[in-house]
Amino acid sequence: MSFTPIIDAQGFAAFPAPAKLNLFLHITGRRADGYHLLESIFQLIDAHDTIWLRVRQDGQVIHHNPIENVPAESDLTVRAARLLQGHTQQQLGVDIRVEKRLPMGGGMGGGSSDAATVLLALNRLWSLNLSRQALMTLGLQLGADVPFFIFGRNALVEGIGEIMTPIETPVAHFVVLHPPVHVPTPAIFGDPELTRDTPSLKVALLEGRADQVELKNDLEPVAVRKFPQIAECIQWLSQYAPAKMTGSGSCVFAQFIADGAEKNASQNRANAVISCLPKEMTGFVSSTLSQHQLLDFASD
């Protein structure tokens, strides 16, 4: 069923911008231009920002509540709206309000997802009928993870992040911890100690030895070395379940897979863990999404 937004008293419509977790992230090589070849499972989760939009007749794009330290002009929501406007010679504009909940610089793709939601929602509100592929190509200009959110399905991601294969992932709950650090992605990818030769999981799958491959985040050892607060969160969470970093950090998570026989078991386990969280740490529980709520706002 198609998503129907809530409309507030001022006429703004609310659209979710969900986060992602990288269930694992392997670096399998490096291209001549310095970009890294990845293999990763991108999992959509129900933790989200909310993007409030109201169509304007005068063509202006106005951000009503810019995030601290992110000027309106460089906010990815404004850049997404302007990019789409320019690409389609659209005469309409939009008022934007961002209800920010996702940690910034957390490796959960918050800014990218905000941009993807603006592209998907305006595709509908401005009656553009652009295809998913067209929106993904535009979105890539804004950030590496934007195409994934427009793709809208949990996916095995390859290449430098542009090759996506939809996959079924188990229903699960996650405990996500947010260490109080902002990790600069380029510094992690550029670190001389980063391992860039993890064997391809796809090749291992074809050769029938996927069970011998440890699913890890290759960016984690580098991030942990630079930011001990990430190590502290991993250590604490590891008491309860295997814990890993998402993206280039800083957030870390543990997965609790739903057991068909015992309803609510994964949620109860995740809630039990978060209830033990020391007061100096920040975290929350989130669950898997099977697909993006705005999936059908673009045609395939």
Ligand SMILES: C[C@](O)(CO)[C@H](O)COP(=O)(O)OP(=O)(O)OC[C@H]1O[C@@H](n2ccc(N)nc2=O)[C@H](O)[C@@H]1O
């Ligand atoms: C690692 C991930 O978090 C996985 O979701 C993302 O691919 C990173 O996405 P992002 O933060 O939007 O990063 P971008 O702004 O696209 O890239 C930041 C920098 O990371 C490095 N980078 C990024 C992606 C990639 N496949 N290889 C790289 O080497 C490049 O130095 C690039 O300049």
Ligand SMILES: Nc1ncnc2c1ncn2[C@@H]1O[C@H](COP(=O)(O)OP(=O)(O)OP(=O)(O)O)[C@@H](O)[C@H]1O
């Ligand atoms: N709407 C926005 N929301 C969040 N960050 C934004 C936004 N617009 C611009 N930015 C900039 O993008 C940076 C990265 O934010 P984001 O929350 O996407 O990081 P991230 O979760 O680490 O992303 P990734 O998983 O892609 O590495 C922020 O520090 C901020 O300067």
